[in-house]
Amino acid sequence: MGLVYLRELNTETKFALWRIEETAEELLGKLQLDEREKAKLESLTKGKRRLHWLATRVLLRFLLKTEEYINCPSDEHGKPYLPDYPYNISLTHSYDFAGVLMSTQGPCGIDLEIIKEKIVRIKEKFMKPRELAFIQNENIDQMYACWCAKEAVYKLQGNKGVSFLEDMTILPFQYRPQGVMTLLLRKDKKTHSFQVYYEQFQEYMLAYVVSD
Known part of the structure; x- marks a missing residue:
């Protein structure tokens, strides 16, 4: 099916979601990979991990509007970057979807998660008591919005040295299917403050953030 959601937040920032219905071979046929990337692909177990990796690269090609080779390495902390383009990027995937956020405004982060009741069992592992206090009637969607927001900021700041529970605090917010929250890191x-946007997409939760 390919592209299912494309949103331009402003002239500097946009993101897109791709529904993965292709085989690994079909996705690979849309790409050009160097030897390092081929080795990376071979190191991934067959199945969803390989499909996710390929789909994010296909989506990146779509957003950059090029058929040329795209160099997209990761730094020592696993954060992907584009040495040949002026964009900061963030990648995400969950089950049947892959997503890419790109911005010339500053570092960015995006996270997509399928919504499941299991989050209730781990809520104390990533949310403080004062954060759980504003969750409305143990709203699973709101918990996922909080998880995705913390994951998005974690990716923005470089995938290193940050605890969801100890170092991130979400200020109280009224949950809606689409909204914004303030996260303190x-x-x-x-202490750094971030405005994190979130929205429900089908049975998934999506959150994204861009630093000024």
Whole structure:
């Protein structure tokens, strides 16, 4: 099916979601890979992990509007980047979908998760008591919005040295199917504030954030 959602947040930032219905061979046929990437692909177990990796690269090609080779390495912390383009990027995937966020505004993060009741069992592992206090009637969707928001900020700041529970705090917000929340990140003895946008997409939760 391919592209199912494309949204331009402003002139500097956009994201897209891709429904994965192709085989690995079909996705691979849309790409050009160097030896390093071929080795990376071979290291992935067959199935969803390989499909996710391929689909994010196909979607990246679509957003960059090029048929040329795209160099997309990852740094020592696993954060992907584009040395040949002026964009900051973030990648995500969950079950049948892959997503890409790109921005020239600043570092960015995106997360997509399928909504399941299991999050109730782990809520204390990533949310403080004062955060759980504003969850409305143990609203699973709201919990997923909080999880995705923390994951998006984690990706934005570089995939390193940050605890969802200890270093991130979400301020109280009224849950709606689409909205924004404020997340405070404590890092390097400083507090950073982020406006994280979230929305329900089919049976998934999506969150994205861009730093000024």
